Amino acid sequence: MKQMTVKEVEALINEGKKLNIIDVREVDEVATGKIPSAINIPLGLVEFRMHELDKTIEYIIVCRSGARSGRATQFLEDYGFNVINMTGGMLAWEGKVE
Template identity: 45%
Template sequence: MDSKTVNSRRDQVQLLDVREDDEWSAGRIDGATHIPLSQLPARLGELDRDRTVVTVCRSGGRAGKAAELLGGSGWTAEVMDGGMTAWAKAGLPVTTPEGAPGHVA
């Protein structure tokens, strides 16, 4: 799913950012849930099984692994094409957890 489609459907899907803490702190999509990929198997219960999960990382590799894990565990999951890099290139907002302007790390 491309970043503009994800942005237009944010009220219908749950965004899952699987990047590491330092990447999340530098810049994120407002409203996304942050669970680093390495922690995802132990934290699946934090996600709503009834809503499609759109996975996000810097460029798509880790998000693909997360979507595969989720799909194999019963969730409907898609990858945001191009990750945070594509989101930022599309001119969509990237903020820090405190709400200040952020950047993709």
């Protein structure tokens, strides 16, 4: 499984890179703040919404601590998606939130 630290993700955002971020936390968790431009697909819905994703695009998967995003990353990887787990999750995130 490919992984990236919160600092690496934040650096890419600060460089102006267009990232495709999927936040797999629950809706109420995301309401407390998410990485700008991240889309919310709660972990329990990933299987049912993966048809919305494009296998040619790289996605960075985010959750609260890195555990759920790790499960989502592994699941999507098994289906041929190009995904990276953001280690540390939002607990370690120091960048902007919306």
